[in-house]
Amino acid sequence: MVGARLRWLWFALAAAALAYGLAQVSLRALANEHVNNESRVFWARQRLLQLALWRMDAALAPLVATEAARPTYHYTSFYREREPITPTFEPLAQGGVLLPSPLLTATREENESLVTLHFQIGPDGRWTSPRLPDGIERQFALRRGYVAPEELRVTLERLSALEKRYSAEQFLTVAARSPAEAALALRGADATSTGTDDYAVRNQSLQRALSQVAISNYAQSGVEPPAVTASPLLPTFQRDLRGGAPELFLVREVDVGGARFVQGLWAEWAPSRAWLLAQVRDLLGEAVFAGATADLVPTPPGGARELVGDARDALTGSLASVPCTLVLRGLVPPVIDGPTSTEVTLIVAWVVVLAAIVAFAFVLRAALELSERRGEFVSAVTHELRTPLTTFCLYSEMLADGMVRDPTAQHEYLVTLKHESSRLRRIVESVLAYARLEDGRSKARPAPIGLDELLDASRPALSRRASESGFELVITRHASDGDEAHAVEVDPQSFEQVLFNLVDNACKYAHAATDRRLLLDASIDGAHWVLDFADHGPGIPTGTEREIFQAFRRATGADDARIPGLGLGLSLARGLARQMGGELALLPGPGARFRFSLPLAHAHPAPRAEP
Incomplete structure (x- = not known):
């Protein structure tokens, strides 16, 4: 044992020395190739960055497009149907039917997927929400189950918080921008980055989505009354009156017969930011971004350069849908784009x-x-x-x-x-x-032989060995139609040796058994002849099921050391069984149970002559 450990130690030292030398060569080769990889790394990062921006814009596009195309009357809890009719297609008085706003009837999960609150600021400066009806409308909404009391409480708290933290003038200033000014504000945020062309393409894609959804929604919901005009829905980040963290809003100005309203939605920036970053977590986890930290922040007035300055380990890219910038800091130059020739050689x-x-x-x-x-x-x-x-x-x-x-x-x-x-x-x-x-x-000479003939030829030797130790061999044959026509192609001596070793082991290890029967059941299972052997001894010790078929391995019980034997019986029996094309396997107890299976031969024995 000491000599074997010493040999393994020398082998481990030699292998470690060889691996260390090859590692040194590999490190030097990779270091020499580092300069050539820098340009590939840069463009790979740019590609993934633009793909991340595309994905985030695509994730926001349905929300922005749906809200931009939402009719103005959805911002009231109930609105009048302009041309109601009965099921018999009889017209009713114009405005004689009230319908609940989709923003009121939507479930809380649907309404708050990304949107914290829909709100409207009237000409008198009063803040309202379609999720917060007043008076009799509230009683009806509660009775119909459009909202729950807890939802009303949460909506009231959110609306009160907005009214205290923000002023209507902040949103009127944003909503009064022209579409050209809004586009310029968004595009200016990305003017200093390398993705200007890509930004323009993403912006055009977003505008097409807005137009298509707007057409679809207006077709389904009817048209606005002629006296109502609405400006485009514009995204903006606004700080509260106390200078707190900026929050994301989408707002628009609505003119109803000369009265100016502000309609919009509040999307809390912290969960929205986390959701957007989750959309691109797999891209930001690529090897080229190893060690980098990603953040999504509102774009400052001076553009993305204000966020990173002249840092060489940072990348920025701006979204086309909302005025925020994806910032990657702490970039390191890993090897990218698959193995190089040097790496393949290594x-x-x-x-x-x-x-x-x-x-x-x-x-x-x-x-x-x-x-x-x-x-x-x-x-x-x-x-x-x-x-x-x-x-x-x-x-x-x-x-x-x-x-x-x-x-x-x-x-x-x-x-x-x-x-x-x-x-x-x-x-x-x-x-x-x-x-x-x-x-x-092998000296085995396999030949086709009938099942009964083979078992009868082996029985005397097996019974004699069993009787020598005071046991009785009980052979049970389960007959089925056509058994006399079945045969196996085996060497009779090898077959007898397998069964003899099983009987011999049972006589040795089950010597104290009270039931002195050794059971051998023969049956046909599909294309195999199966012989199940069992004794009534203590069985195989737990944990030694695999070892018992290894050469020179014996049972490890307290009394087993005094039992004679080389530890070759089961190993030899399994080897002979496999040599004949069969298998010898251990079955669960009680006692020691083995299954010896042999494939049936294709050739049938010749029929006996009639007397």
Whole structure:
């Protein structure tokens, strides 16, 4: 054992030294190639950055387009249907039917997916929300289940917070911008970045989406009254009157017969920012962004350059849908775009070296296992031969020297010598059979033979071995139609050896069993002949199910060490079973249970002649 550990230690040191040398060469080669990769890294980052901006704009586009196309009357809890009709298509009085706003009837989850609150500021400066009806409208909405009392409380708190923190003039200033001024404000935020052309394409895509959704929504909801005009919905970040963190709003100005309203929605920036970053988490996790931190911030008036200055380890890109900028800081230059020629060469070198190390490790392991098995073989054979040889020497000397004169005692001594000679013969035959099996030199001569004929030929030897230890072999055959036409192509001696080893093991290890029957059940299962063998002994110790089929491995119970044997019985039995194309497997207890299966032969035995 010490010699094996020393060999493994030298092998580990040699492998480590070889790996260390190759690692040094690899590091130097990769360092020399670093300069050539910088340009590829830069453009790979730009590509992924623009893809991230595209994805975030695409995620926001449905919300922006839907809200931009929303009719103005949706911002009241209930509105009058302009041309109501009955189910019989009879017209009703104009304005005689009230309908709940979709913003009122929407579920809380639908209404608050990204939007914290829809609100409207009237000409008198009063703040309202379609989710917060007043008076009889509130009672009706509660009775109909459009909203719950808890939702009303939350909406009231949010609306009160907005009214206290913001002024109507802030939103009127934004809503009064012309479309050209709004586009210029958004585009100016990205004017200093390298993605200006890409920004223009994304902005055009967003505008097409706005137009298409607007047409669809207006077609479904009817047209605005002629006296109502609305400006485009504009995104803006606004700080509250106390100078707190900016929040995201989408607002527009609505003119109703000369009365100016501000309609819009509040999207809390913290959850909206987290949601947008989640849309591109996989892109930002690419190798080219290794070690970088990503943030989405409102774009300052001076553009994205104000956010990073002249930092070389940062990238910025602005969204086309809302005035915010994606900022990546702490960029490091990793290797990108697959392996280079240098990396391929290093990979091949590493594969060859590791394959050589693994192959040498297998060779070393095989050599050490062979040495260990030789030692186990010598130890097992020496231990098993010592007892019968000692008996032979002692009894033969006593008989030869005339020390035993009683004829009865002489007969007993001769019987003992006979048993010990049989034991020596079985030991030698087992060793030779295992050696032939290991070397692939088999004397087996397989031939088709009937099932009953094969079992009857093996039964005397098996019953005799069982009776020697006080056991009874009980063979049960489960007959089925056509059994007499079935055959297996095996070597009869190998077949008998497999069953004999099972019976012999049962006689040794189940010697204390109260039930002295050894059960052998033969049956046909599909295309296989199955023989299940079982005893009533203590069974196989837990944890040794795999070891029992290894050569020179024996059971580890407290009383098993005194049981004679080389530990070759089950290993030899399984090897012979597989040599015949079958299998020997351990089955769960009670007792020791094994299944020996053989494939049925295609050829049928010749029919017997009629008497």
